[in-house]
Amino acid sequence: MVDHQIRKIVIVGGGTAGWLTAGVIAAEHLANSEQGISVTLIESPDVSPIGVGEGTWPTMRGTLRKMGISETDFIRECDASFKQGAKFAKWVTGAEDDAYYHPLVLPQGYEQINLAPFWQEQADKVSFADAVSFQGHLCDQHLAPKQNTTPEYAHVANYAYHLDAGKFSTFLTKHCTEKLGVTHILDHVTDINSHDNGDIRSINTKMSGELEADLFVDCTGFNALLIGKHYQIPFINKRHILFNDTALAVHVPYETEQSPIASHTISTGQSAGWIWDIGLPSRRGVGHVFSSDHTTVEHAETELRDYIKQSIGDKADELKVRKIPIVPGHRQVFWHKNCVAVGLSAGFLEPLEASALVLVELSAAMISEQMPATRSVMDIVAKRFNDKFLYRWDRIIDFLKLHYILTKRTDTDYWVDNCDKKTIPEDLRQLMELWRYHSPWHSDFTQIDEVFPSASYQYVLYGMGFKTESAGTQRRSLDKQLAMENFRKNQQLTQKLIKGLPTNRALINKIRQFGLQRI
Numbered sequence: 001m002v003d004h005q006i007r008k009i010v011i012v013g014g015g016t017a018g019w020l021t022a023g024v025i026a027a028e029h030l031a032n033s034e035q036g037i038s039v040t041l042i043e044s045p046d047v048s049p050i051g052v053g054e055g056t057w058p059t060m061r062g063t064l065r066k067m068g069i070s071e072t073d074f075i076r077e078c079d080a081s082f083k084q085g086a087k088f089a090k091w092v093t094g095a096e097d098d099a100y101y102h103p104l105v106l107p108q109g110y111e112q113i114n115l116a117p118f119w120q121e122q123a124d125k126v127s128f129a130d131a132v133s134f135q136g137h138l139c140d141q142h143l144a145p146k147q148n149t150t151p152e153y154a155h156v157a158n159y160a161y162h163l164d165a166g167k168f169s170t171f172l173t174k175h176c177t178e179k180l181g182v183t184h185i186l187d188h189v190t191d192i193n194s195h196d197n198g199d200i201r202s203i204n205t206k207m208s209g210e211l212e213a214d215l216f217v218d219c220t221g222f223n224a225l226l227i228g229k230h231y232q233i234p235f236i237n238k239r240h241i242l243f244n245d246t247a248l249a250v251h252v253p254y255e256t257e258q259s260p261i262a263s264h265t266i267s268t269g270q271s272a273g274w275i276w277d278i279g280l281p282s283r284r285g286v287g288h289v290f291s292s293d294h295t296t297v298e299h300a301e302t303e304l305r306d307y308i309k310q311s312i313g314d315k316a317d318e319l320k321v322r323k324i325p326i327v328p329g330h331r332q333v334f335w336h337k338n339c340v341a342v343g344l345s346a347g348f349l350e351p352l353e354a355s356a357l358v359l360v361e362l363s364a365a366m367i368s369e370q371m372p373a374t375r376s377v378m379d380i381v382a383k384r385f386n387d388k389f390l391y392r393w394d395r396i397i398d399f400l401k402l403h404y405i406l407t408k409r410t411d412t413d414y415w416v417d418n419c420d421k422k423t424i425p426e427d428l429r430q431l432m433e434l435w436r437y438h439s440p441w442h443s444d445f446t447q448i449d450e451v452f453p454s455a456s457y458q459y460v461l462y463g464m465g466f467k468t469e470s471a472g473t474q475r476r477s478l479d480k481q482l483a484m485e486n487f488r489k490n491q492q493l494t495q496k497l498i499k500g501l502p503t504n505r506a507l508i509n510k511i512r513q514f515g516l517q518r519i
């Protein structure tokens with residue numbers, strides 16, 4: 001096979017991963033022009049997208065913007081609302097008042113000074129999140145992260161979205177096909193044909209014949225048609241670290257059309273897992289992720305319905321619950337030959353920090369930015385992609401596990417087993433040792449574009465009551481002064497923003513009526 005330019009991309013799968021990847025590549029490589037790279041997306045009418053995945057990261061703003069999407073249209077059509085972080089309830093002691101925030105804003109003065117050691121001196125008076133950021137207070141009051149005069153995608157407080165996954169796929173389909181020049185085929189892929197060197201030459205479909213391409217993107221979800229079934233790339237199972245293997249998902253109605261919309265994801269610890277609670281404008285998305293080694297589906301469902309009853313009473317018994325099996329882990333490599341896996345085909349971890357869609361965005365961005373000009377350089381790009389994403393999966397696994405290992409809960413084997421040293425990755429164990437004597441900081445991590453910055457580790461560690469022993473040592477008075485200034489600034493900002501921001505519901509209503517200032 002002679003070397004050739006990469007001119008044609010086929011994406012198999014039309015869930016969120018497929019459409020986000022198609023949109024990012026098509027926008028950057030001008031799929032709607034003669035000179036651009038051609039992008040075709042094929043999705044099966046027989047296999048529905050998974051239809052869950054409602055929590056995102058602030059990166060989504062940049063991704064949508066790059067694709068030329070109006071934020072107003074997105075909010076109106078995807079039943080989207082604003083997310084400013086996550087509140088973890090009942091993860092430390094399991095008591096009713098046990099809760100902490102992982103906000104999306106960085107601690108005040110984060111580029112200049114590590115406030116954690118200074119906060120520890122007053123840890124009995126104020127929580128870490130409240131001392132260094134205003135966002136927990138905004139979340140407590142269901143406030144929005146901006147005003148309706150703030151332009152599209154700009155923020156007063158950093159934010160991501162909660163969205164309806166099904167509506168999001170439909171919205172992206174329309175945008176990608178009408179504006180970005182993506183060709184859409186509704187058909188089932190039946191077979192894969194190879195070149196002599198093992199590259200995929202083409203795929204066969206039930207009705208549309210054979211489709212050739214230079215690069216194939218596997219977005220077939222848990223089917224992993226190309227990377228798994230065809231190439232047999234091994235799946236690295238991580239269940240010995242992250243135990244949860246089943247999800248129960250349900251849509252919950254609000255009491256009234258104008259009920260408050262939560263500004264954050266609420267994650268509440270249960271006897272053998274945790275419940276997510278996401279507020280969209282028209283409904284809540286609620287689900288229970290649990291370990292079937294530690295409880296039964298029946299008991300998990302009872303806990304889920306009991307949780308929902310606290311807000312809507314006995315109507316909770318009528319709701320239809322959907323069961324989704326999950327296997328935590330990822331492929332040994334993601335880019336093999338001329339095929340790259342993005343989304344659930346690449347792997348999946350429990351949605352505790354909504355890390356799946358951000359990996360889709362990061363994958364699509366790297367494929368697009370590093371698009372190999374010819375087949376001969378593709379293996380170099382593939383290796384770099386694999387190295388980068390293996391590192392990222394490992395860091396995400398470490399960060400998710402961190403939420404479990406600081407628990408003081410001993411009420412069930414689930415929490416006790418989660419703290420067993422054998423289940424803690426070596427890198428995380430080493431970091432925990434280091435953090436006994438210094439607070440997490442930029443230099444603890446090696447990459448400039450870490451998925452979770454040291455600030456995220458600070459929010460979780462100190463939110464869960466971790467103590468860094470050096471906190472009592474003498475500090476330079478200059479640093480102390482700067483720290484106090486930052487604490488003061490945060491208090492002032494908190495007061496100002498609480499007064500100046502509308503509620504999430506009020507802002508969504510305004511956007512629906514008038515729209516945001518377009519850019």
Ligand SMILES: Cc1cc2nc3c(=O)[nH]c(=O)nc-3n(C[C@H](O)[C@H](O)[C@H](O)COP(=O)(O)OP(=O)(O)OC[C@H]3O[C@@H](n4cnc5c(N)ncnc54)[C@H](O)[C@@H]3O)c2cc1C
Nearest residue numbers: 013014015017044049050053055189220221343344356357
């Ligand atoms: C319980 C749960 C909760 C989650 N919560 C979050 C969250 O809060 N935040 C987050 O970021 N992520 C979350 N996720 C992950 C998120 O849902 C997925 O990452 C996202 O939806 C992308 O899925 P996908 O597109 O890879 O796969 P899917 O949505 O499953 O799409 C697969 C596509 O492949 C197509 N296909 C399959 N076989 C064929 C074939 N033979 N021929 C042609 N097409 C084919 C299907 O038709 C479909 O279009 C969650 C996942 C689960 C399970």
